[in-house]
Amino acid sequence: MDLTLKIWRQDNRKAKGRFEIYTLKNISPDSSFLEMLDVLNEQLVSGGQEPVVFDHDCREGICGTCSLYINGRAHGPDDDITTCQLHMRKFRDGDTIVIEPWRAGGFPVIKDLMVDRTAFDQILQAGGFISVNTGSARDGNGILIPKHKADEAMDAAACIGCGACVATCKNSSAMLFVAGKVSHLALLPQGRPEAVRRAKAMVAKMDELGFGACTNTGACEVECPKGVSIEHIARLNREFLLANLKS
């Protein structure tokens, strides 16, 4: 396949960015999208130019490192996958592909297509955990959890923290991300003792870090590579409301 790429380049956090155009020839339709970018970078480096910086690591759709807005869609034109799992057979020979970083106030651009998502870590540090010291837990079967609850908790816990939900939301809201963790822990008996504190602290931190409010457009759910449902946002809202009533 022959391709034209229009890629966002930005030297550092403070620099002004711009689009640059590159052409690529003979890309295998079986290669992944990031392997296509590897080929571009090999070309650039061979010519003495600096490669395009993008986040990636496991390349099997689970670490949540890769991002990229491709032709106007978070993680590109396929459903339920991350960018690293996107394959070139989803494009046509001769296509022009526009590649941008996540764009959201909470995720400043570090360089080119790489963004800073440490805000997600900060939100979780505010309360996205169960306080149990090593060694103090009881027997695993001492806590019975109905299968449907465990399954639902797993659905929420499947979040990989990639940030596609924020990037695709017109308000740059992190509600789906926060909801995933709050819902996962609220569904489990082990998570109940801290449920009130958790919901309040995480929502407050999200607001403090400049993420927008949720207006129920559902865009996050559509782009979530792990299919985390906005039903979890409903549970977060319930937990949050309860938390405020209780205090």
Place this chain on the structure above:
Amino acid sequence: MKLNAKIPSGPLTEKWSLYKSAQNLVNPANKRKFDIIVVGTGLAGASAAASLGELGFKVKNFCYQDSPRRAHSIAAQGGINAAKNYQNDGDSIYRLFYDTIKGGDYRAREANVYRLAEVSNQIIDQCVGQGVPFARDYGGYLDNRSFGGALVSRTFYARGQTGQQLLLGAYGALNRQIAAGNIKLYNRTEMMDIILVDGIARGIVTRNLETGELESHFGHAVVLATGGYGNVYFLSTNAMGSNASAIWKAYKKGAAFANPAFVQIHPTCIPVHGASQSKLTLMSESLRNDGRIWVPKEKEDAEKIRTGKLKPTDLPEEKRDYYLERRYPAFGNLVPRDVASRAAKERCDAGYGVGSGQAVYLDFKDALNRLGKNVIEERYGNLFQMYEKIVDENPYQTPMMIYPAIHYTMGGLWVDYELMTTIPGLFSIGEANFSDHGANRLGASALMQGLADGYFVLPFTIQNYLAGQLSVARMDPAKQPEFGQAIESVREWNDKLMGIKGTRTVDSIHKELGLAMWDHVGMGRNRAGLEEGIEKIRKVRELFWSEVRIPGTANAMNIELEKANRVADFLELGELIAKDALHREESCGGHFREEHAMSDGEAKRDDEHFKYVGAWEYKGPGQEPELTREPLDYEFIQVKTRNYKE
């Protein structure tokens, strides 16, 4: 070099309890006087950092990723072993210990492995406590499945994302301690070297990957939890950033490196698609619970399938060779990984491979008929989806194609029973050390070992060391000459790399190294091949140091410099792997020497000459490394030939 494994005396079942009751501890008020550096935030690193923080130590935790949650433990799919015996199928701590020693082909320490089996149950409890959503049955009890090398179901799992869920649990514990002020996290930060003061590990040099800034950090102890070195082979199931630099720098500072040749090749990975392939994707071993592995019985049929003239689904049963079931009736498709990998290679080399010729089938037809699509989807849905996205074929309709790939490294830094390396004050945990898996790791045991080391072993054993360090005050890196010198030598090293200004990209050279490793130091090894491999590795290393091209500068973000630093270390480690493989004139576990095979092709171990841990010591640039042997004395179990046939 003298190796003292510090194995406690006493009966096997009591060693760990006796150790714990006699070791030195640090009193609660003194814990905050100690700084501990933990490099890595995977299962081992995050669990250790969090547990040490809970105890009151001051921890500095480093990761090269943008967040601790991205460490490659996240990608483990299938599960985690524990000897709970919830299934009432005859499991016990002893059986888990025995299976692990046997699976490792009798090249691991009894005392370490028994301790691992002993703490395995606590890990499950701890993870459930943290909210890890393990699979449950309809009664609400924890569910299990079986894995290779075991006759019981002892594997706990969270769909096909067990590693992710366990890591998120440990990451939660880490976050809690960061919020409490006990841990300071440094993300996008790579460790560049270890700092020794009077021969004792006292700190590290780091490079901030965003700014290029070099810094030094002090710690009363340094813990390396930096994972394995599979990326020496370029193509592996490791993450793109997974690297050996931390343990390699430790080796070059005097830490012994044990059993580097023990590399695990995983039998069920998605086959290579072409030249631009950047990494390989694993399909969980759990698939072998329900999938049956086969190739055509006749070469003509294999040829027809390869050329697209015959569909695998059209080949009748009697023309299929379920070669694992044929060769290993007792364990069938659930033989250990090394056995399954070699059997696949043997069939493909003999001309029975499908796809590109380097692939075999993993077929769910019978399981789909027996259990229905819903059950299979529930068990493996995300894996099937992943396969379809990558290969563009639907595994519900046509059998999966799989081929072995580099996956895990049993070798690593030599550590004693306390997980300390041969450098005082330098510890190593998880895949980075060599300790528990012998010559082959069983499925679902990596997660177990990482968390055992981090939650339940290191937090105790490190105190035995620290108790003797109370008189050592925190050092100020600005005033301690060793720290400044260490930064300077890293700067010079980086400048040297930047100054080569050749014509070749880092990746193109890394691929050459990987090919030499796979061809000569891969699944089947022999003397001539290994010697040729060492020559090739040396040539690639020369090529690297004369021809590599790194654009940009060392004083800012530079992703090519990051890769070059890692590949420079792989180029040295690759040779040590080959040397270790060359010296070990036997076949055991993942190390298969073609000269040492039984008449039926099975591995031929040589316990008389090689029942030891081979620990290599660095002797300076251009010098031959020195081998020290730690004998493995099996006091409690009888050493046997592994037999998965009956």
